[in-house]
Amino acid sequence: MENPKILAINPGSTSTKFAVFLGENQIFKETIRHEDKDLIHFPTVVSQLDYRLKLLIESLHYHNINLEELDAVVGRGGFLHPLKSGTYIVNKEMLDDLKTARYGEHASNLGALMAYELAKEQDIPAYIVDPIVVDEMEDVARLSGIPELERKSHVHALNIKAVSRKIAKRIGKDFQSLNFVVAHLGGGISIVAQRKGQIIDVNNANNEGPFSPERSGGLPAFQLVRLCYSGKFSEKEMLTRLTKKGGFYAYLGTKNAMEVEERATKGDKKAKLVLDGMIYQVSKEIGAMSAVLEGDVDGIILTGGLSFSDYIVQEITRKVKYIAPVFVVPGEAELESLALGALRILTNQEEARIYSVEINAY
Numbered sequence: 001m002e003n004p005k006i007l008a009i010n011p012g013s014t015s016t017k018f019a020v021f022l023g024e025n026q027i028f029k030e031t032i033r034h035e036d037k038d039l040i041h042f043p044t045v046v047s048q049l050d051y052r053l054k055l056l057i058e059s060l061h062y063h064n065i066n067l068e069e070l071d072a073v074v075g076r077g078g079f080l081h082p083l084k085s086g087t088y089i090v091n092k093e094m095l096d097d098l099k100t101a102r103y104g105e106h107a108s109n110l111g112a113l114m115a116y117e118l119a120k121e122q123d124i125p126a127y128i129v130d131p132i133v134v135d136e137m138e139d140v141a142r143l144s145g146i147p148e149l150e151r152k153s154h155v156h157a158l159n160i161k162a163v164s165r166k167i168a169k170r171i172g173k174d175f176q177s178l179n180f181v182v183a184h185l186g187g188g189i190s191i192v193a194q195r196k197g198q199i200i201d202v203n204n205a206n207n208e209g210p211f212s213p214e215r216s217g218g219l220p221a222f223q224l225v226r227l228c229y230s231g232k233f234s235e236k237e238m239l240t241r242l243t244k245k246g247g248f249y250a251y252l253g254t255k256n257a258m259e260v261e262e263r264a265t266k267g268d269k270k271a272k273l274v275l276d277g278m279i280y281q282v283s284k285e286i287g288a289m290s291a292v293l294e295g296d297v298d299g300i301i302l303t304g305g306l307s308f309s310d311y312i313v314q315e316i317t318r319k320v321k322y323i324a325p326v327f328v329v330p331g332e333a334e335l336e337s338l339a340l341g342a343l344r345i346l347t348n349q350e351e352a353r354i355y356s357v358e359i360n361a362y
C-alpha cells in the first residue's frame with residue numbers, strides 16, 4: 001500500500017493528542033486539553049473512553065477529516081502483559097486486559113481502545129506500537145532484593161526508541177549497533193540503558209529512579225512503610241501521592257518546570273534546591289545506566305519536555321559529559337512514532353505482532 005492515511009492517537013493524563021499522516025507526512029495535528037474538573041468524575045481511566053472519543057470525532061469532523069478515507073488507526077499502548085518492542089494488532093485479548101485494567105491504570109490504556117472503536121467502523125486495522133510495558137530487561141536487572149517484589153519495565157519506550165533511531169541516523173550508524181543511555185525527562189522520568197537497540201535496564205517510570213515534576217521516584221523504604229501504616233492515608237491516596245502528587249508538586253505545589261525555573265531564577269531558594277535535586281538524581285541515574293553498559297556508551301540522549309530547558313540540559317550535561325557525548329531531542333515524537341510503526345506494517349516492512357499472554361510471556 002502506497003502512502004496510506006493513518007490516524008495516530010496519544011491519550012495522556014491531561015490531554016488527547018492526535019494526528020493524521022499520509023505515508024510519513026503529518027497532514028493534521030490537534031491537542032485536546034482535559035481540565036481536572038472534566039475528568040474528575042470518571043471513576044476509572046477506561047470510563048473516559050466515550051467522552052474522549054466524542055471530542056476526537058467532533059474535532060475530526062470540524063476539520064473536514066473523513067474517517068472513511070483512513071487506512072489504519074494506531075494508538076499509544078498502555079499497561080499490558082510485558083511485551084517485546086514492535087507494532088501489535090489490537091485484538092480481543094488486548095482489549096479485555098485494558099478494559100479490566102488487568103495490569104494497571106494509565107491514560108495510555110485508552111490508546112488501543114480508541115483506535116479499535118474508530119477502526120472497526122471502517123473495517124480497517126487498529127494497532128499499538130512500543131507500549132509502556134516494552135520489556136527487554138535482562139534477568140539480572142529484575143531482582144529487587146525481595147523475591148516477591150520483581151522490578152518491572154514501565155518505560156517511555158515509544159519516544160525512547162524513536163529518538164535513539166533519530167540520533168543513530170544523525171551519526172550515520174545503525175541504531176542496533178549502538179549503546180545509548182536515554183533519559184526521557186517529562187512529567188514522569190525513565191532513564192534506560194539501551195544496548196544495541198535493546199532496553200536492558202530502566203528505572204520504572206512510576207516508582208523508581210529520580211523524582212520528576214509529578215512523581216516521587218525511589219523512596220527510603222523504611223520510612224515509606226511507616227508512612228503507609230501511619231493510618232493517615234488509604235492505599236489509593238498513597239499511590240496517587242507517589243505518581244501524581246510527588247516530586248516538584250509535593251515540594252512546590254506545581255508540576256510546571258518553567259514556573260519552578262522562573263521562581264529559582266528570581267531567588268526562591270527552595271525552588272532552586274528542588275530543581276537542582278532533580279538534576280542531581282537524573283545525573284546519578286545516567287551514571288548508573290552507564291555502569292550497566294560497562295562504560296561502553298556511544299551517547300547520552302536527553303529528551304522529553306524538560307529537555308526544552310537550557311538550565312536543566314546544561315546542568316545535566318556538565319555532570320555526565322565525561323561519560324559520552326550528550327545529544328538533546330527536546331519534547332517527544334510519539335504521534336510520529338506511532339504512525340511510522342503502523343506504516344512499517346502497511347508497507348510490508350515488518351509483520352504485526354499478535355498480543356497473547358501465552359506467546360509473549362517472559
Ligand SMILES: Nc1ncnc2c1ncn2[C@@H]1O[C@H](COP(=O)(O)OP(=O)(O)O)[C@@H](O)[C@H]1O
Pocket residue numbers: 012185186187188213255256257258259304305306307308309310331332
Ligand atoms: N520550554 C520548557 N522549559 C522547561 N520545561 C518545560 C518546557 N516545556 C515543557 N516543560 C516541562 O516539561 C514537563 C512535561 O514534559 P512532557 O514531556 O510534556 O510530559 P508528559 O508528556 O509526561 O506530560 C513539565 O514539567 C513542563 O513544565
Ligand SMILES: CCCC(=O)OP(=O)(O)O
Pocket residue numbers: 012013106132154155156186187188189205206
Ligand atoms: C509508565 C511509563 C510511561 C509513563 O509514565 O508515561 P507518562 O509520563 O505519559 O505518564
